[in-house]
Amino acid sequence: MSSKEEKPTLAGVQVKTRKRNIVVPSDPGSFSDAVVQIVQDAGENKGSEADLEAGAKALDAAELEYARYGDTLFEVFFTGGRLATGATLAEGGARLQQNILASEPKREAILPFIKVFQSLTRRRPFLIRGLENTLVKLLLSLEFFDAEGRKKIAIALALTFALKIGVLTDNIFSAMLNDRLVAKGTVLEVFTIFLQGAGLNNFVEWNVRRDIDRKVSELQETLVEMISGDSDVPPQEVLNQVKARKEEHKLPDSEVLRMIWTALIKSVNTTGKNQQQIMQAIVGKIKTYHKLLKTFATNGKLELSLLLTVQVQCYEDNRLLKLFSDIVRVLYDADIIGEDTIMFWYKKGSHAKGRNVFLKDIEPFIKWLEEAEEDADDDDE
Structure with missing residues (x-):
């Protein structure tokens, strides 16, 4: 009768394993859905300024990966969801009905959203970069919006500077110097609204003064x-x-x-x-x-x-x-x-x-x- 030989064991011996970087998959879609869910659950879904304020407080207390998905956070507030190529919304996912592009093209309608941005960036200053990136993405996609959409973006941009959130003018305005958009007159249209239609007299005076x-x-x-x-x-x-x-x-x-x-x-x-x-x-x-x-x-x-x-x-x-x-x-x-x-x-x-x-x-x-x-x-x- 034959018997199998027992394999030697390494009891008491530490085996060294090779270290390697573990990369967590990027999932902006899940982050976007979470933001929508938190904002909607916090308010009464009446589309009021109070709903936005409640949503901002809930987001402030939430443990989300803001540092990784700052761009997505602001895309949700601007468009209702995550942006894809050509300023279209990414397929699937939850939609935030109360967003800037769904609002009236008026200063008083868009101001509550910018106040939310101010609140979020005050607690987490690193989010300013995400706001800058989102604004640049929208400005480079101006041709994909209608006149009313471009007006809303211009008003939001103006209010962002008026509330002194910290976005750098050079980073934003350099994006507007796009040959294609300039040739079409789109930049002039948006910049005119930015200066004249958004109640930004103080900023205009400051900019003239600086020059x-x-x-x-x-x-x-x-x-x-x-x-x-x-x-x-x-x-x-x-x-x-x-x-x-x-x-x-x-x-x-x-x-x-x-x-x-x-x-x-x-x-x-x-x-x-x-x-x-x-x-x-x-x-x-x-x-x-x-x-x-x-x-x-x-x-x-x-x-x-x-x-x-x-x-x-x-x-x-x-x-x-x-x-x-x-x-x-x-x-x-x-x-x-x-x-x-x-x-x-x-x-x-x-x-x-x-x-x-x-x-x-x-x-x-x-x-x-x-x-x-x-x-x-x-x-x-």
């Missing part, structure tokens, strides 16, 4: 180089350059005045100089470039703008703090700022910065102006 500041800053750097001590550029050529750049960039006179004055002060070499020497240098600059200032200080409002610029700069720069009244006197003598402007500034038009100090310092000059006016009245009689 002006950038152009003014560039011109200021150029001007400082032209009027610094080592430069031999004639004052008239400097004036011509500033006028040309002003017209080219459509810069307001008040901004040009502010820029000129700042450039004049920056061009003064204050190293190793006392206040008297600094004042002499400033006087020299004003005498040389008085025409440059006078060209743009053409009325009382602009003169006041210049005077306020001088005030703020003197307050913020310790080297100029005690020179304010002397500078005003020089600007008056050069016929750049008039008596009426100075009196208006003294009585009610001064800036809050350093107001008490400067009003006190300039009292002797104000008294001199008043006495000079009285003498002129006596002479007329």
